Amino acid sequence: MMTTFSIKRVNAIFVKDWKDLQRNSYVLFTLALPLFFAAWLGRIGADSAEMIAFPIVFALVIAGAFVQAAMVAEEKEKNTLRGLLLSPASVTEVFVGKSLLSGVMTLVVVAGCIWLAEFTVPSLPMFALSIVIALIFFLAIGTLLGLLSRTVMETSIIGMPVMLIFGMSSMFKSMITNEAILTVMDYLPNELLMNIWVGLENGAAVGESFLILTVWAVVSVAATVIVYRKRRMD
Amino acid sequence: MENIIEVNSLVKSFGDKLALKDVDFNVRKGETIGFLGPSGSGKTTTIKILTAQLAATAGDVRVFGEPVHLLKDPARMKKIGILTDNSGLYDRLTVQDNLALYADLYDVGKERIRNVLEMVSLTDEERTPVKKLSKGMKQRVTLARAILHKPALLFLDEPTSALDPTTTKHIHEGLRELNREGTTIFLTTHDMNEAEALCDRVAFLHDGEIKLLDTPQNLRTMSGSPSISLLLKDKTTVTVEPDESGAAAISGYMASGNLLTIHSNEPTLGDLFVQLTGRNL
Ligand SMILES: Nc1ncnc2c1ncn2[C@@H]1O[C@H](COP(=O)(O)OP(=O)(O)OP(=O)(O)O)[C@@H](O)[C@H]1O
Ligand SMILES: [Mg+2]
Numbered sequence: 034m035m036t037t038f039s040i041k042r043v044n045a046i047f048v049k050d051w052k053d054l055q056r057n058s059y060v061l062f063t064l065a066l067p068l069f070f071a072a073w074l075g076r077i078g079a080d081s082a083e084m085i086a087f088p089i090v091f092a093l094v095i096a097g098a099f100v101q102a103a104m105v106a107e108e109k110e111k112n113t114l115r116g117l118l119l120s121p122a123s124v125t126e127v128f129v130g131k132s133l134l135s136g137v138m139t140l141v142v143v144a145g146c147i148w149l150a151e152f153t154v155p156s157l158p159m160f161a162l163s164i165v166i167a168l169i170f171f172l173a174i175g176t177l178l179g180l181l182s183r184t185v186m187e188t189s190i191i192g193m194p195v196m197l198i199f200g201m202s203s204m205f206k207s208m209i210t211n212e213a214i215l216t217v218m219d220y221l222p223n224e225l226l227m228n229i230w231v232g233l234e235n236g237a238a239v240g241e242s243f244l245i246l247t248v249w250a251v252v253s254v255a256a257t258v259i260v261y262r263k264r265r266m267d
Numbered sequence: 268m269e270n271i272i273e274v275n276s277l278v279k280s281f282g283d284k285l286a287l288k289d290v291d292f293n294v295r296k297g298e299t300i301g302f303l304g305p306s307g308s309g310k311t312t313t314i315k316i317l318t319a320q321l322a323a324t325a326g327d328v329r330v331f332g333e334p335v336h337l338l339k340d341p342a343r344m345k346k347i348g349i350l351t352d353n354s355g356l357y358d359r360l361t362v363q364d365n366l367a368l369y370a371d372l373y374d375v376g377k378e379r380i381r382n383v384l385e386m387v388s389l390t391d392e393e394r395t396p397v398k399k400l401s402k403g404m405k406q407r408v409t410l411a412r413a414i415l416h417k418p419a420l421l422f423l424d425e426p427t428s429a430l431d432p433t434t435t436k437h438i439h440e441g442l443r444e445l446n447r448e449g450t451t452i453f454l455t456t457h458d459m460n461e462a463e464a465l466c467d468r469v470a471f472l473h474d475g476e477i478k479l480l481d482t483p484q485n486l487r488t489m490s491g492s493p494s495i496s497l498l499l500k501d502k503t504t505v506t507v508e509p510d511e512s513g514a515a516a517i518s519g520y521m522a523s524g525n526l527l528t529i530h531s532n533e534p535t536l537g538d539l540f541v542q543l544t545g546r547n548l
Contacts, residue, residue, distance in 0.1 A: 037341055045371030048371075114355075119320070119349050120372045120373065
């Protein structure tokens, strides 16, 4: 299907989305949310590892998944995706360009959160790797949400469960007594991330968590590709 | 002559609704062909199939000599331009930024943006965000985008439906110019004047079928001989045939000083369409 991959076209999409983002108050506001949250945690001086890691996970969900979903859904809602796909740009180029922008913005927000919440990064290379793998997962989930929604409004509705499960599940942990559910929760990407960060700090083994996180990333990308192909002939 | 589009026995159904029933036609390199038909006749459906946005239910559709589903390849997409009623623009971006994106995607220089904006009379709006433009202005930006890369084959779905007569005329000149430079144009319209002004050949589309396909001139002569209307001084109208009896009648009225105006009732494509289908455009 895809015969060529043009960096120039990916860059054109990236630049367009960057210009658009600067004028998109909904997306700017959404990107700012985790920062406010991190700043607040920094001020109250929260020091439990989970509390401090939370804004980073929150940033990944909000900036990675929600913003990406809104951007994809808007391209469908406003009929601009069709125009792109009728140009020489391929589907891959369009989504890579878009994901690059959301990815860069997410990294900026994550860095901002770390700084504002005064989180001490355990081991930078490993920490960065965990963020990148998680970012791929959340961008894929965001793209998937965007493809499943018809409008930007719908992304925030369909996105709610995603937010609760992948963003805030740690918060409900203390309320859950069912062992089975708790075990399953340990395999969620956000829990894996926390495991990795705590493990990096204490010198515990993190290989298995990394592996499972990578499986999540691969599966989510595959799911997104499959859903796109199914929806193609609308 | 070389055919750029070849369509044989094309059928398209949506569920049990037949939108196109056995359509056949070819488009020759360098011509401007128009599909003229009322709302719901299948014009947009035809364009969508020709641009691989919709799959045909049955039949053979070839563009640039290849089955249409192979169109989606960067090198081939560079050769076509498309304007449809649902071509979206980026609201928050300026006209310039919208076109700059496509200039990069099509690999054409940014200086071309000025040229196309001139053609659609929008040079003053270069820096205006699209959301501040009127409907007709947006349509013109979309048209500018479709011709940015001087495509070999241009699809236009009702290109001037939201425009005033002066702008329409200016755009028609631009399209003729583009056609002279080698662009083959496939357009749909329900405006018979547009079809006459631009097209080398016109197809009458009705209920998903091509009723006639010929040059505007040939089509006009098919609708019978024109009559002549005379308006007399007493405000009555008399219609005569353009033959000896008509000539005698006219000279009679002229001699008696009764004649106010003479009007020749050239048959229009619209008249023929009504004769053929019993339906107005
Ligand atoms: N996606 C669709 N699902 C079901 N029916 C459709 C769809 N698209 C078009 N049709 C039907 O196919 C027929 C032709 O529609 P089409 O849009 O091609 O008409 P058109 O000539 O472009 O009309 P207009 O001048 O109003 O744009 C119509 O009867 C329409 O209801
Ligand atoms: Mg139409």
